[in-house]
Amino acid sequence: MRVRALVVHEKNGPYCMEDVELDEPKDNEVLVRNVASGICHTDEFGRSQGVPIALPLVLGHEGAGIVERVGANVDDLKPGDHVGITYAFDNTCPACQAHEPYYCENFNQINFGGVASDGTTRLHQDGHDVSMFFGQSSFATYSVANAASVCKVDDDVDLGIVAPLGCGVQTGAGAMINVAHVDETSAVAVFGCGAVGMSAIMGAAVAGAKVIIAVGGNSKSLALARELGATHTINRKEVDDVPAVVHGICPAGVDVTLDTSGNQYMMVNAIRSLKYHGMFLPVAAAGCIDHFDVGGDIMMPMRTMKGTCEGESDPKTFVPQMVRWYKEGRFPVDKILSFYDFSEIDKALEDTSSGKAIKAVLRISKQ
Ligand SMILES: [Zn+2]
Numbered sequence: 001m002r003v004r005a006l007v008v009h010e011k012n013g014p015y016c017m018e019d020v021e022l023d024e025p026k027d028n029e030v031l032v033r034n035v036a037s038g039i040c041h042t043d044e045f046g047r048s049q050g051v052p053i054a055l056p057l058v059l060g061h062e063g064a065g066i067v068e069r070v071g072a073n074v075d076d077l078k079p080g081d082h083v084g085i086t087y088a089f090d091n092t093c094p095a096c097q098a099h100e101p102y103y104c105e106n107f108n109q110i111n112f113g114g115v116a117s118d119g120t121t122r123l124h125q126d127g128h129d130v131s132m133f134f135g136q137s138s139f140a141t142y143s144v145a146n147a148a149s150v151c152k153v154d155d156d157v158d159l160g161i162v163a164p165l166g167c168g169v170q171t172g173a174g175a176m177i178n179v180a181h182v183d184e185t186s187a188v189a190v191f192g193c194g195a196v197g198m199s200a201i202m203g204a205a206v207a208g209a210k211v212i213i214a215v216g217g218n219s220k221s222l223a224l225a226r227e228l229g230a231t232h233t234i235n236r237k238e239v240d241d242v243p244a245v246v247h248g249i250c251p252a253g254v255d256v257t258l259d260t261s262g263n264q265y266m267m268v269n270a271i272r273s274l275k276y277h278g279m280f281l282p283v284a285a286a287g288c289i290d291h292f293d294v295g296g297d298i299m300m301p302m303r304t305m306k307g308t309c310e311g312e313s314d315p316k317t318f319v320p321q322m323v324r325w326y327k328e329g330r331f332p333v334d335k336i337l338s339f340y341d342f343s344e345i346d347k348a349l350e351d352t353s354s355g356k357a358i359k360a361v362l363r364i365s366k367q
C-alpha cells in the first residue's frame, strides 16, 4: 500500500514528506495506522548516520496507533486495538525466549540495520528498498511491525500520550524500576532534565523513592522536575560542587544515580554522589570520561556502573503499566510533552534543541 512518510535521502539531509510503498504484514507482523509518534534523540543519531544505516531511510521509533490488519500467526492483537510500538527484537534468540528482549542478540541489527527481523525491509520507493528504523519507521502514516514489539494499551487514552512510552519514557522510568529496583527506601539523583531524565524522576516517584534529586542547568526544567516528583533540585550552574550538595541532602550519598547528558563532568559528579555500593546508570549513547579513577570512584567504594537500554523492560507489560499509572494520575507524562502536526517536524526539532520542548510528539492522524 502507498503511505506518506518522512524520508531522509542523505546524511543530515532534510525530512521529505513523500509517498512510499509499504508491504503487507507477514505472518508474525501487524499493520498499524499511526496516530502519533514521539521524536527521540536516537532518530537524529540515525539521520546523522551516527550509526550507518543504508539511505534512503524512514526514521521514527515511538509509534502509537490502531491495528488495521494482523498476520496469520498473531494471536494477541486484533484490528481496532490501540497500541504503542516499542523497540525491535527477534523474539527467537535465548534472551528473547527468557523474556529478556532488551538483551536480544540481534538488537543492534534489527533496530539499526535498516531491516525487519527477517533481514528484509517493508518499505520501498520507485523500485528501491527504503531502510526501516527500530523495525517500525513510525514517521509514516502506517507501520508494519513485528507483533512482539506492538503493545496493546487501554483504548481510552490519547495515543499521543502513549507514543513516547515506547522508547524515551521507558528508558528513564524503566532504569529506575526494572534496573535499579528503586523502592520506598531509595534515594536517587537524576543528572539531566530532558525527556529521559524527567521519565526517570517519574519512575522513581511512582516506585515511592524517599529522596529524588534532580540535577540540571535550567531553572524552569527544575521547577517541572519538582512537579513530576523530585523532592530536591540542584542547579548545577549555581553550585561549585554538586556531589557535596548531594551529600548534604543524603550524608552517605544516594543509592542510584542516572545520567542522560553523556557529559564527563556530569557523569563523574553522578558517580561521586553515590554512597558505597551504589549504582550509576549512564543512559546517553555518547560520552567519554578522561582520566577516570576506576580505583577511587568505582572499585574501592564497590560501586556498580551499569549500561542500560530501553529501561530493560518487557514492553508488553511495562508499556500498558505506564498507561495505567498515567490514568491513575501517578505518572504525569503529559506534562513533558509538546505536540506538533506531522508536517511540523522541523519546528519540533528546533523547539527540542532550544529547550522550548522537552519531548516532542507528532500527531499523524486522527484517533
Ligand atoms: Zn532475541
Ligand SMILES: [Zn+2]
Binding pocket: 040, 041, 042, 043, 061, 167, 168
Ligand atoms: Zn529512542
